[in-house]
Amino acid sequence: MKSVKGSSWKLTEAQLREWLRGLLEENHVVAPVEEDGVVLFRRIASADDAIVEASGKTRWSPKEFLFPRTEALYRYTFAGGAVQIEDPPVPEKHQVLFAVRSCDASGLVRLDEIFLSGTKDLLYAARRENTSVVTAACAAADPECFCTAVGYSPVGEEGSDVQLVPLDGVWLLRALTDKGQALVGDGGEGWKKATAADGKTLPAIEKKVAGQIDRGPVNQEWSQVLEDGFEHGAWDRLAQHCLGCSVCAYVCPSCSCFDMNHQGNAWCGEQCRSWDACTFPLFTHHASGHNPRATKQQRYRQRVLHKFAFREEGDQPFRCVGCGRCVAQCPAGLDIVNTVAAAVEAMREEGVDAAG
Amino acid sequence: MPLADAVPNPYHPSLMRIQDYTDETADVRTLKLQFVDDAEAGEFTGWEPGQFGQFTVFGAGESVFALANAPWRPNGDRDLAPTIECTFRMVGKVTSALRAMSKGQVIGFRGPYGNHFPVDDWKGRHLVFIGGGIGMAALRSAMLDVINRKSEFGDIVILNGARSVADMVYSDEMPSWEQVDGVEVVRTVDPGGETEDWDGQVGLLPNVFEGLGLDPENRIVIACGPPIMLHYLFLSLGKVGYSPEQVVTTLENKMKCGIGHCGRCYVGPFSVCRDGPVVTWAELNQLPEDY
Numbered sequence: 001m002k003s004v005k006g007s008s009w010k011l012t013e014a015q016l017r018e019w020l021r022g023l024l025e026e027n028h029v030v031a032p033v034e035e036d037g038v039v040l041f042r043r044i045a046s047a048d049d050a051i052v053e054a055s056g057k058t059r060w061s062p063k064e065f066l067f068p069r070t071e072a073l074y075r076y077t078f079a080g081g082a083v084q085i086e087d088p089p090v091p092e093k094h095q096v097l098f099a100v101r102s103c104d105a106s107g108l109v110r111l112d113e114i115f116l117s118g119t120k121d122l123l124y125a126a127r128r129e130n131t132s133v134v135t136a137a138c139a140a141a142d143p144e145c146f147c148t149a150v151g152y153s154p155v156g157e158e159g160s161d162v163q164l165v166p167l168d169g170v171w172l173l174r175a176l177t178d179k180g181q182a183l184v185g186d187g188g189e190g191w192k193k194a195t196a197a198d199g200k201t202l203p204a205i206e207k208k209v210a211g212q213i214d215r216g217p218v219n220q221e222w223s224q225v226l227e228d229g230f231e232h233g234a235w236d237r238l239a240q241h242c243l244g245c246s247v248c249a250y251v252c253p254s255c256s257c258f259d260m261n262h263q264g265n266a267w268c269g270e271q272c273r274s275w276d277a278c279t280f281p282l283f284t285h286h287a288s289g290h291n292p293r294a295t296k297q298q299r300y301r302q303r304v305l306h307k308f309a310f311r312e313e314g315d316q317p318f319r320c321v322g323c324g325r326c327v328a329q330c331p332a333g334l335d336i337v338n339t340v341a342a343a344v345e346a347m348r349e350e351g352v353d354a355a356g
Numbered sequence: 357m358p359l360a361d362a363v364p365n366p367y368h369p370s371l372m373r374i375q376d377y378t379d380e381t382a383d384v385r386t387l388k389l390q391f392v393d394d395a396e397a398g399e400f401t402g403w404e405p406g407q408f409g410q411f412t413v414f415g416a417g418e419s420v421f422a423l424a425n426a427p428w429r430p431n432g433d434r435d436l437a438p439t440i441e442c443t444f445r446m447v448g449k450v451t452s453a454l455r456a457m458s459k460g461q462v463i464g465f466r467g468p469y470g471n472h473f474p475v476d477d478w479k480g481r482h483l484v485f486i487g488g489g490i491g492m493a494a495l496r497s498a499m500l501d502v503i504n505r506k507s508e509f510g511d512i513v514i515l516n517g518a519r520s521v522a523d524m525v526y527s528d529e530m531p532s533w534e535q536v537d538g539v540e541v542v543r544t545v546d547p548g549g550e551t552e553d554w555d556g557q558v559g560l561l562p563n564v565f566e567g568l569g570l571d572p573e574n575r576i577v578i579a580c581g582p583p584i585m586l587h588y589l590f591l592s593l594g595k596v597g598y599s600p601e602q603v604v605t606t607l608e609n610k611m612k613c614g615i616g617h618c619g620r621c622y623v624g625p626f627s628v629c630r631d632g633p634v635v636t637w638a639e640l641n642q643l644p645e646d647y
Contacts, residue, residue: 073367076414083414083462087365118630119615122365227624230644257619260367260612262417269415271367276618283620284610287419287447290583292609292623292647302622302646310625 006175008194009187016164016171019188020047023096027132030065031098032058041065041097052099054166055140057323061104061253062097066127067111072270073123073260090126096183099136103147103323105159107253108133110319114256132179135160139205141212144324146337149216152322154209155202165202172198215337218308218318222344226309229347230301233355238339239300241332242279248326248336249277249303254319257283278302308340366615369412369464370396372440374457380525384490385455386424386443392462397437402428404472405498406606406634410614411442412464416453419444420611423468424493426500440465443493443525469614470633473498473578473604481576482510486589488517488561488581492525494606494633495580503536512539513570517561517581520549542568561585562592572596577603583647590637600638607633607640607647623647 011019023029024047031050033042041062044050075086100108115124138145138154147154157163161180165172172194175181249255259276263269276283279299285291293299307320320336327335346354372389379385391397403409403423410418425441446455457463475498483502487495502509514533518524524543534541543556544564550556557564561581577598579589586605593603609621609628616630624644626632635643 074365074369078414083371083464085368085371085464087368114617114619117616119366119617120363121615121617122363122367125363227644230624230646256617258613258617260418260618262412262415264415266415271412271418273618276620278619278622286608286610287451288582292583298646305624306622310622312625 006177006181007184007187008175008199009173009184009191010167010194010198011171011173011188011191012169013171015188015191016052016173017047019173019184020050020098022188023098023183026094028093028095029098030062030095044098050098052136052164054136055138055142057101057104057142057145057325059325060251061107061323061325062100063104063107063111063253065095065097066108066131067115067124067256067258067275070272070274071123073273075268075270076264077268078266088123090123091130093130095127095131096134097131098134099164100133100160101323102135102137102154102156102158102160103145103152103321104253105133105135106152106156106317106321107159107323109159110254110317110321111256132161132183133159134162134164134180134183137163137165137202137205138209139166141209142324142328144328145209145322146213146215146324146327147322148206148210148213149337150218150318150320150322151220152317153206155206165205167198167201172201174199215335216341218337218340222340223309223311225344225347225352226305226340229343229352230305232343232347232350232352234343234346234350235297235301238343239297241334242296242300243332244279244281244296244299245331246277246279247329247331248334249279250275251325251329252320253323253325254307254321278306304336304339304343307336367466367613369410369466370400371462372465374459374461374463375439376459378528380443380527381523383446383455384443384523384525385446386441387454388425389440389442389463389465390437394437400428400430400438402430402438403468403497405475405501406472406494407468407470407497408494408614408629408633409440409442409465409467409469410611411444411454412466413450413453413457414464417450418464418612419448419450419454420614422494422497422606424496426504427497443490443496445490467614469629471631473606473634475501478502478576479508480510481574482512482570484513484515484565484570484575484577486515486517486561486565486577486579486581488585489519489523490525491580491582491585491608492516494608495578496526498578499533503533503539506536506538510538510574513568514539514541515544515561515565515568516541517544517546517564517585518549519546521545521551521554521556523549560588562588565589566592566596572598572602575602579603579605580608593637600641601636603637605635605637605640607635609647 115121175184371392376388421442428438612618616627621628
């Protein structure tokens with residue numbers, strides 16, 4: 001979504017909470033909350049529950065509020081020998097995803113590219129249309145963060161309807177789209193208009209955060225090297241420690257693979273979809289027994305290349321948005337940026353066809 | 357109009373009744389299906405050879421099969437209700453459940469999906485269809501289409517290969533294909549798969565194909581079979597002088613959604629269900645060997 005010039009304000013913490021209280025009257029609001037010591041996106045009942053801070057991220061991305069972990073695609077019943085099929089209801093109440101990090105908002109746009117291109121997915125399209133995204137820019141990087149290394153930004157506007165930027169003790173609020181402007185309206189009581197100088201702080205924030213990110217950058221030209229080096233032996237070595245658990249795909253804000261299965265009995269049932277991952281061996285297993293990706297090396301390579309190499313247009317952004325969750329949560333300590341860098345280095349030094 | 361109202365649920369299947377079936381082998385069956393709902397039959401826009409569908413056994417799940425009868429084209433010369441045929445082998449949960457169904461029972465269908473064979477580009481050319489086992493099912497729609505429109509094409513050779521005589525599909529209908537002038541059917545079974553009264557050839561498909569000695573000039577090869585067969589067939593085709601642009605195949609990766617979303621049929625950046633399944637050998641050479 002292209003950024004448009006909307007209104008721009010400066011809010012105190014109290015004013016931000018008051019605005020959130022207002023949003024809760026008309027909308028379902030999903031925001032970071034603490035649950036059993038873990039910060040997660042949840043639908044909130046009170047504006048005070050939301051955790052809105054200048055840095056830090058949730059354990060899981062907010063993608064499940066557009067693309068649920070499991071959902072019914074239709075229901076069927078057998079009635080007197082006849083089959084009846086019923087589409088699931090589409091959501092009617094507007095949903096606001098609140099205090100989403102820029103990386104996660106970009107992740108949602110990467111999902112749009114899958115679910116809204118070609119044949120559109122009804123359930124995803126209905127939720128997406130009925131959702132507004134309020135991002136909270138980051139004033140500091142977490143240890144696992146690497147957005148600026150893969151072409152994204154801690155203050156990025158992609159996928160953001162309203163952007164909140166932490167300034168000294170206040171929040172800069174920028175309505176970036178018509179949807180965002182609708183959430184902001186004419187502003188709240190006592191809101192101060194932001195000045196041009198406030199807007200100019202964004203590049204400084206980006207620079208500061210980029211300085212805290214010590215990995216990368218992953219260059220655009222590497223895509224071709226990775227694609228040409230598909231058969232390179234380096235993948236055997238790089239994937240050696242992968243356990244195949246697929247936590248990387250589950251926590252990823254842009255991973256969109258899913259499985260479809262019937263759940264039912266002799267009377268009724270559902271066609272269900274649930275999250276799946278290209279890092280599982282059964283993902284590509286043919287009924288005949290043939291499996292094009294029978295080894296974990298082939299599967300790990302697929303996941304990495306789908307983020308950084310296989311793109312339909314050369315100038316598309318990487319499908320990895322740099323949130324770093326896969327790095328923080330990998331039980332084997334694998335780091336996708338280091339993997340890509342090591343693969344490209346090996347391919348350049350040894351030739352793309354080398355056995356490694 | 358809100359987007360959600362404008363978007364139909366792509367996963368909602370049409371109900372189809374099993375009108376009839378043919379048992380091709382001990383574990384391969386061809387179903388003949390018709391829409392339960394007349395309105396859906398009326399709205400059905402048909403398909404082109406090479407496209408596929410998702411077939412549902414309610415309670416068991418979905419399976420992908422090629423649409424295997426001659427293409428139904430709404431503006432064609434037929435005024436009959438659309439009939440869809442699919443040939444499947446019983447190998448897993450869904451296909452076992454499907455095999456257990458009887459005439460008159462209802463299954464689900466959604467599709468057609470994918471691209472198709474460029475049949476109209478083949479006008480005036482000689483054609484060779486090479487099918488290994490159940491791979492014949494993916495070629496049958498194109499084969500029947502060109503046989504029905506034989507005058508538009510050159511000579512047609514159909515090479516039907518199976519592991520054994522008992523595994524050969526479409527045995528009952530091959531004689532009717534041969535009755536058309538300029539259509540030759542060659543049957544072959546793998547060495548060891550022949551019976552005493554077998555009058556076809558014995559040998560692996562690539563070798564039998566080479567033995568036919570067909571001139572590559574002005575000829576298109578359309579092949580489908582297991583990955584190992586295609587590997588050796590391409591070696592043979594290269595050896596006897598076919599260019600990669602003359603050879604068309606259809607990729608059969610594991611699929612679930614059929615619309616390029618679920619992610620499992622990717623070969624590099626190529627989504628088999630959305631960008632394929634039909635590819636030329638030349639296009640296949642551009643993709644990583646990940647199928």
